Amino acid sequence: MNVIQTNSLTKTYDGKGGISDVTLSIGEGIVYGFLGPNGSGKSTFVRTLLGLLQPTSGEGFILGEPIGTTKSREQVGYLPELFRYPDWLTGKQLLDSHAELCKIPVRQRNKRIEEVIELVGMTGKERGRISGFSKGMSQRIGLACAILNDPKVIFLDEPTSALDPIGRKDVRNLMGYLRDQGKTVFLNSHLLHEVESLCDQVSIIHEGEMIVQGPWRELMMTEAQVEVVTAGSIGAPFPSFVTSYHTVKAEEGRMRWLIQLESESDIPKILHYLSSQKIDVFEVKPIIPHLEDVFMHWVNQKKESAYVDNR
Ligand SMILES: Nc1ncnc2c1ncn2[C@@H]1O[C@H](COP(=O)(O)OP(=O)(O)OP(=O)(O)O)[C@@H](O)[C@H]1O
Helix, strand or coil: CCCEEEEEEEEECCEEEEEEEEEECCCCCCEEEEEEECCCCCHHHHHHHHHCCCCEEEEEEEEECCCCHHHHHHHHEEECCCCCCCCCCCCHHHHHHHHHHHHCCHHHHHHHHHHHHCCCCCCCCCCCEEHHHHHHHHHHHHHHHHHHCCCEEEEEECCCHHHHHHHHHHHHHHHHHHHHCCEEEEEECCCHHHCCCCCCCEEEEEEEEEEEEHHHHHHHHEEEEEEEEEEEECCCCCCCCEEEEEEEEECCCEEEEEEEECCCHHHHHHHHHHHHCCCCCCEEECCCCCCHHHHHHHHHHHHHHHHHHHC
């Protein structure tokens, strides 16, 4: 069963903004990146899935339950992008009140609270008042609240926006840990490099529309490039399936090439070819494009196809 499923889900504000016609299915045990620039509709989508906004049209399900129902919310944890907690409470008191709301049995509460405090790296600081917390500490306590009831699905809306590099790394580790526990983590982010090393699957949205979705690795390989160091200093030894190539550097007795391929699957073909030509290969390094480049590639492709459709 899909953990999250939407069919043409649309939520607009008086016919404007929001998200339009989003269809996706997300399985269990993955980190799913929902990517898009500011104002592209990420928060609207999550808030609609959580039943905080009423869809304009379409439908959605969480663990098979229609969105907006109590059952669909029971297995969900949520860290909103902008959140404010009663700041006169201590971190521990906040978690206590959340535990009560989540109906965690009294006997298990303290143990569970200790566990989540440790998971978010707040051990020893939980007795401080929230009013004295830094932004990063508040975000960590927010994360602790989101995972307190051990939910199957966790929605994190820009979870690292207030964190320093160490805090970001901790949150990345936490997401990896949750995935290993079989949880589904739905991550909203406009910080493209943040999700690069983390998300198994992504979708890219732009102006409320889904541009593309799929396994991160496949979407990333929009432009397969590989750097190869061969023996010899002259001649271009590459076969016809190589779309373009150029010399990066000539070293003593060796050549470093940057080769453009149609797809990642051409990389072994190059090696077979060079070996059949008895050309010694010293180094092969696939060049991984940056998420920003991948993002712009898909946005531009969508714009081009819209242009063709409109003509
Ligand atoms: N309550 C609202 N009333 C009217 N328009 C809204 C409302 N909330 C969002 N919008 C519009 O819907 C679009 C999507 O906004 P949303 O906040 O969902 O985007 P986002 O991708 O989460 O942005 P950000 O990364 O800045 O948080 C924007 O054009 C925004 O102006």
